Amino acid sequence: MDYENRFVKVSVDRGLAVVTLDRPPANAVSLEVYDEIRRTFHRLGEDPAMRVAVLTGAGKVFCGGNDVNDFVDLEFDRATEYLAHVRLTFNALYDCPIPVVGAINGAAVGTGIVLASLCDIRIASERAVFALPEIDVGVLGGSRHVMRLAGQGMTRWMMYTGRRVRADEALRARIVDEVVPPEEVMPRAMAIAEEIASKSPPAIRLAKLGLNRTEDMNMKEGYEFECTLTAAVRRTPEAREGAMAFLEKRQPSYAAR
Template sequence: MSNDLAGIDVTVDGNVLRITVNRPSRMNAVTTESLDAIASTLNHYRNDSAIRVAVLTGSGRTFCTGADLSSIEEISDPPSPATIDAANRSVTEIITFPHPVIGAINGPAAGVGVSLALACDLTVAAESSYLLLAFTKIGLMPDGGATALVAASIGRARALRMALLAERLPAATAADIGLIAATYPDDNFAESVEALTRQIADGPAHALGTTKFAINAATLTEIHNALERERSGQLELISEPDFSEGVQAFLEKRPAAFGRATIA
């Protein structure tokens, strides 16, 4: 099974559900349709008794570089909540999926790609990969639950540093500070992920699912409020000149000149 239009490949391998972001020409940047496909796939299989674990990853050498800004046809158009809502549905489906979801960061994860990865229950990364909350570089705030997911793992101070400064966080550092579960060498990343997948798939499904639910319920108490706050804040920011300048600068591959557009 696959969704070529949305750039999402879906396969079922025995008791393993595999979801792969497959838009290599856009460095696996996602669209509203991509995010909807992820959400609908997880929802479709959540009651499938054969599935015991899901794996979310990216094709090639990239996990997901966030929302596809090249799909914005007219920056001055009124803001639409469609992509934000699709991201929120995807993250919610990952968190509430009845079995563990492994996030396999095979390469750079940026923007909402970080949110998707951190919503997973066991997030592992290739040693050469990194995580980047790049939102402020285009005049936006983190979304997809990132304001709750990051802080729940590494605390307020480190979360603010990551979100406000938009610094690349190497995978090894992410593992050291507890943002992700582990890193694996690039040359055997796929094999390591497969071994982890099989360990979960061969484990006690009910116990693992119940454990996931209990830990998420204890640690992600703010996730739904965070999604609502991010939606409200993001829609406000999308309508401001800094976002227009940020996107234009991104498309033109130049540093953004924030604030200048608001000076009369």
Template sequence: MSAIPGLEDLTVFRVEVADGVATVIIDRPPVNAQNSAFRDEITRIFDVLHESADVRAIVLTGAGKTFSAGADLKDRPDATRPGAFPRHGRAVRAGFDCVMECRKPVIAAVNGAAIGAGCVLALVCDIVLVAEDSFMSMTEVDVGLAGGVAHVLRHFGQSDARMFLLTARRLSGTELYRMNVASGCYGKDDLLPAAQAMAREIAGKVPLAVEAAKRAFTLNEYMPLREGYVYEQTQTALLAKTEDTKEALAAFAEKRKPVFKGR
């Protein structure tokens, strides 16, 4: 395991790096709830990993039996203070945006309960893998709050999204896999190794091409089909001129493992 400069003094997370893969572990007992320290650290972590040459893919998971039980209700903004809610909302969005904007692909390894903001955190990752006995739940309607609709709609069908949010039901890992919300469903002990193996597989691809693909997914979500495809073609043209693409083509022709330099 190697250390990443800038991430030595974490209190809510642990970050382990090996074979080009960073495993980011939420470690805030007892249930990995999200407070201001959580949001500050996750933003810093993903900003640092975004620029780290040693990291090509990321796995995000939780310590213990919980992925994240959502927002820490002891850390809610004071409704009597002017400006408290906009400031709080901006910080919450930053804690999700940093994952989506990170140029390295992020795999969520949902090892247990992912509730409310914890569910959203899993859904902003590029790939979702779940443990069989994990579950997701959006409990906002139970406590008189709202939020998460936009992110839920990115992964659930229309009827399922409404059922999920309006009933606040718990959906197990096996149900999430059946509903195509998750790309894989594993036994508890197999989840993290499977996520890390997938991350290593991604880390072995041409780094600039992987980054371009993630960028295209993010942009194409809000672009018409033709414009989205035109954008992808411009990226392919740019990649064709890079050293790594030339190395990938040469290695394929010579039947050897490529050596990428990230340029």
């Protein structure tokens, strides 16, 4: 499958994709980059060989936010069209059928913190910082996505002030799931991705579908939907292989990656 992008680099090995934002110096996101991110995650999800992805940034920055040059002369009509691209990109990452592990290697501000929040699991460098600075450049940001993790108080504080949040604060606010030394970010993210990739591929995809769909359901509705997915996964040969491997005290053998 073709991943020939200018700024979003993709490498694939045995069903594990590493997606790297690579637009020096700060991996700022322009309209072109949004479209490349959207196409990349659509293609990853459509490829049945894909099991998991790791999203990171090249250099010392995860993502420095939007390219502010795009906003200087952005009028209402063009802003509406521009933001449609943004929404579609964010939806593509959230809805990607395979899990996405965020390797937050540095600053994740504006669009960067939103991209991080849309990952399924987030591993952050001790040097990472997080912010919603849009209030200072005449736009509003992706606070609704951040609010899924951080809750109302921290999100409003960040949104109203543009303040930067250190990695340890982000961990306490549940914006990230784990904080590690800078040199351990990618190894840790890759280890988690490898663990996910070792599981039943159809079960993992159905698990992500269930987690996304039930996020806004009440408990009874959510569990009812999960039960339909359990029935669906039981139709797969991987389900029987997993059960047999457990009974036989061995590692399951799924289709080759």
